[in-house]
Amino acid sequence: MSDPTPAIPAPSAGPAPAGQVHGHEPHLHIVPIWQLAVVLGILLVLTVVTVLVAYLTPSVTIAMAIASVKALLVVSIFMHLKWDKPFNVLVLFVSVSLLGLFLAFALMDTTYNEKYRRPVYFREGWNARFQNENPGVQLPNWDMSAHGGAHGAPEQAPPSSTAGGH
Amino acid sequence: MDQQIESGKLGMWLFLATEVLLFAGLFCFYAIYRATHPEVYKYASQYLNMWMGGLNTLILLASSFTAAAAVTYAQRRDKAKLILCLWLTLAGALGFLVVKFFEYSDKISHGTLWGVNYTPHVGPTHAHHADHGAHGPAMVLNPSVDYSTTTPWADKPALKEVSVVGLGKNTVEVEAVDGRVTAAPALPPDEGKKLQSDAHVFFSVYFVMTGTHGLHVVIGMCAIGWVLARTYRGDFDSGYWLPVDLVALYWHLVDLIWIYLFPLLYLI
Numbered sequence: 001m002s003d004p005t006p007a008i009p010a011p012s013a014g015p016a017p018a019g020q021v022h023g024h025e026p027h028l029h030i031v032p033i034w035q036l037a038v039v040l041g042i043l044l045v046l047t048v049v050t051v052l053v054a055y056l057t058p059s060v061t062i063a064m065a066i067a068s069v070k071a072l073l074v075v076s077i078f079m080h081l082k083w084d085k086p087f088n089v090l091v092l093f094v095s096v097s098l099l100g101l102f103l104a105f106a107l108m109d110t111t112y113n114e115k116y117r118r119p120v121y122f123r124e125g126w127n128a129r130f131q132n133e134n135p136g137v138q139l140p141n142w143d144m145s146a147h148g149g150a151h152g153a154p155e156q157a158p159p160s161s162t163a164g165g166h
Numbered sequence: 167m168d169q170q171i172e173s174g175k176l177g178m179w180l181f182l183a184t185e186v187l188l189f190a191g192l193f194c195f196y197a198i199y200r201a202t203h204p205e206v207y208k209y210a211s212q213y214l215n216m217w218m219g220g221l222n223t224l225i226l227l228a229s230s231f232t233a234a235a236a237v238t239y240a241q242r243r244d245k246a247k248l249i250l251c252l253w254l255t256l257a258g259a260l261g262f263l264v265v266k267f268f269e270y271s272d273k274i275s276h277g278t279l280w281g282v283n284y285t286p287h288v289g290p291t292h293a294h295h296a297d298h299g300a301h302g303p304a305m306v307l308n309p310s311v312d313y314s315t316t317t318p319w320a321d322k323p324a325l326k327e328v329s330v331v332g333l334g335k336n337t338v339e340v341e342a343v344d345g346r347v348t349a350a351p352a353l354p355p356d357e358g359k360k361l362q363s364d365a366h367v368f369f370s371v372y373f374v375m376t377g378t379h380g381l382h383v384v385i386g387m388c389a390i391g392w393v394l395a396r397t398y399r400g401d402f403d404s405g406y407w408l409p410v411d412l413v414a415l416y417w418h419l420v421d422l423i424w425i426y427l428f429p430l431l432y433l434i
Contacts, residue, residue: 028241030242031237032238039231040228043227044227047220051220051433054216058434060430063429063433064426067426067429070425071422074418074425077234078414078421079234079414079415079418084175085172088179091179091180092182092183098190099193102193103190103193103197106194106197107198107201
């Protein structure tokens with residue numbers, strides 16, 4: 001009783017532990033430079049990796065996964081969120097979740113909306129192959145943006161011109 | 167003191183959350199058009215120079231590192247190194263804008279701009295694809311362009327064969343004599359015009375997203391310059407480092423956005 005030894009020593013009492021310079025900021029965590037340098041190295045390597053992956057097998061999923069790993073490193077180490085208050089983590093988590101929510105609902109509408117379902121003529125050369133295999137058959141005008149191009153409006157052509165083939 | 171630091175950081179994180187939501191709208195813009203026009207993105211992204219974008223990624227990552235190091239040195243009260251790191255961060259931001267300037271002036275000279283201003287003069291050239299034709303399309307020829315009067319590949323006289331995007335085995339013989347392309351492209355007019363007429367959507371996305379990001383780079387430079395001036399004035403000599411940390415947080419957000427923009431725009 002006469003020798004009160006506090007369980008938690010006063011910050012300014014003893015020598016400052018490693019990583020803390022001054023005792024009056026007990027929660028301060030100073031990130032050492034070597035740790036930042038390691039993170040920078042990983043980030044640079046991941047940048048090269050994402051370019052290589054895009055070059056060999058382009059994939060949005062892989063590119064976004066690599067970008068998210070990089071973002072996690074930046075947020076946790078560079079932005080100190082690893083040692084920060086959990087509430088700040090929550091703030092970022094909520095905003096990123098809302099971003100995901102917006103994207104999910106926006107894409108839900110576009111990919112399931114029948115009016116946007118157009119043939120992917122680009123990837124397979126669908127139009128060109130179709131016209132090679134079916135010479136003389138007029139393809140419908142997939143273009144919905146109404147440019148009024150030189151090759152006429154397809155609405156004026158008789159719609160039953162290709163119906164005889166069925 | 168501790169409470170001031172915590173509330174200052176919380177305020178900054180709340181602001182960064184609104185920044186994420188600002189860019190969320192732009193990412194939705196990107197995603198909706200990519201979902202409905204995947205072929206246009208694939209086609210038009212060939213106009214972008216991925217090496218320029220990659221260089222900017224490296225510059226921003228490095229400047230993000232120096233910004234984080236600046237916070238460490240501010241907390242250690244190492245004024246000389248803090249000033250060095252802030253100058254390096256500022257130099258990285260300036261380097262990013264210089265590369266961006268060259269990219270934008272390239273787009274302006276090629277007429278690959280947003281919306282109604284999209285009037286391309288040449289087909290997209292993709293240097294690394296031209297060197298390795300086996301990996302995919304070298305370039306797309308614009309059927310509405312008279313290539314006999316333009317010299318888009320004047321610097322590549324050895325180029326003889328160009329595969330047309332999306333048509334697989336269909337290839338076009340291009341005679342590059344004295345840098346002049348003499349053969350007419352055999353691209354089906356419907357597909358070529360379709361891709362050409364929709365490509366402006368991609369460039370609208372490109373300029374809105376990189377423009378908003380570039381604005382953040384400029385604002386970040388102002389903030390870094392402000393912290394630099396305060397460092398010279400001696401505001402951070404006595405263990406006060408919060409403004410350095412908050413500006414660094416903002417600069418990391420600029421880096422974060424670019425980490426996503428680079429693969430989404432350049433590496434399609």
